[in-house]
Amino acid sequence: MNRIDRLTAILTHLQSKRTVRAAELAARFGVSLRTIYRDVRSLEVSGVPIIGEAGQGYSLVEGYRLPPIMFSREEALAMLVAEKLVEKSLGEQSSKFFKEALIKIKSVLKSSEKDLLVEVQDTIQVLKSDPSQVMNKSSKAFQAMLQAISEKKVVATTYVTFDPEQTTDRELEPVGMFHSYEQWYLMAYCRMRKDYRTFRLDRFSKFRITDISYSTAKHPSLQSYLDKVSGEQQLHQIILEVPDGSLKYLVNSRYNNGYVSEEKVGQVTEMTFMNSSIEGFVRWVIALGDMVVIKQPKVLRDRLDELLGEIKEMQG
Template identity: 30%
Template sequence: MNKTERQLAITLELQRNNKMLRAEDLAAQFETSIRTIYRDMQALSEVGVPIFGAPGQGYALMDGYFLPPVTFTVEEAVTLLLGTDFISQRLDNKYSDVVEQVQRKIEAVLPEGVREESTRIRETMRVIHAGEPQIDNKVKSYLSQVRQAILERRKIRITYLKKIADSDGTRKSMREVDPYGLTLVQGNWTLIGRCDTRKDIRHFRLSRMTDLVVLESHYVMPQEFHLSNYRPQDKRNQQVMVRANVKIADKIAETGHFYIEATEEQNDSLLVTYRVHDPEELVPYILGWGGDVEVIEPQSLCERIQEEANRILNRYRTI
């Protein structure tokens, strides 16, 4: 960062904080000396930036000074700031390393009311991972409704299709949920909230909802819940082992990486150990890899793959 860039960044930092900042803190933030900060303050004052200082307290901008003359609506500000969150996780270090600096600059040019409202909205959403699947109009509609319900602390009622059917073959269930937050996981928006039926926090993919109603009743957000710090309990306690052709190692790593616990090369094969909540979760992947994989354990999964392979074979025999 050259001198001009640093002095502009200092001005924006003073504007963003709207309080006294010590030279020592500014020097640490911009990785320079305190003496350089003193010179920067003198240079800024000479070009007309209304900075005042108080011994032992630091520097601040005079009330009413606003730089630059740019304004954003709440929606525009949220769009920009969520975009920086996306970049910090999905782009290379050249861009992710400057995300905090970009966020500071955006926040610095926001009027106080817009900044506070955009911060409140951003706290209800967190970008974890952006995958390839496109979000259809139904999910976009649910996303808007759930986001508003979170802001207003209103309960929702959903009709939900579970990934794995119950023993009686039922997948559909109706739930009332206190919506706590939204995360984008592998291209799928997921609601995190307390389910009244389960009496605990559960995750619900918006794409699996077939109906959603925002209720009039309200809920209280637990003080201990913070979306940015939330980590779901790991309930993957079943082990699955498969032997795969080493030639498809990249496919295995790309499609089932979130289940993989360990991999080990053995001659021309790859021994892969998975940790899952239910072996059924791996069935689509194993079938997709065809004859290049073999289930070693558990035996129940071997039989499940055999059963599904026979169903496929029988279907094509009738054609």
């Protein structure tokens, strides 16, 4: 960030709070306290009415306001994503207030940014959201795909599939992205497969936006694609807790039951599955006996209790 941009950003930051400490500004912009002192002095010399109180920080004279702030293209797109996430993660009333505030912020966008948000509005969907896990190591791919969607550019990628684990190079025409079950997914037209595919963002090992443009007119909307997938298969997220000594018994059969990922937590491993059949999955789990614990969903635990009762009754 050059000095002019930093001075503008400091002034915007001062408007956002009643009092701002120099250390807070230094941490945000990654500069020394001496640099912040010099920048604030430059703003004062230029006529900005800044009040500095020892031990308190800086504040602007009451009533002083900047003219409307100009947002960058990336910042405008980030607001759209935030709106989608907040809609699913906050309560109805809080979500309403956030939307009203966002409308006021959007009102100061340039016409080109307003048009951009309208154009990409339907290419981002949040189906289910956990606010503590909405973004992970897929964030770089997310930004690249968001840019490609807004610019209608083909993306050259290297993608690693789950089962079997294979690495392929693909050219994709991104259509939209959606968030579900703690992951971001890309829906795109794959030029290699000559068909539409869904890709998990964190499984792209490489990605590069090319200069090749494509037309969205020939592609279905993200919503119509999601409706089609939902109609074909209703997936359930299932999490099993598996002690270390039992992992070896699940290795050969996990992929047949919708295995997605796993995470080491202390002396156990939490395994995540996506499966459309609660009945089929519970009958697999019951064969594992005392080697797993069902963490979620409750409907799976309830069905396991019922099935165990039915077995006991049958055996007299």
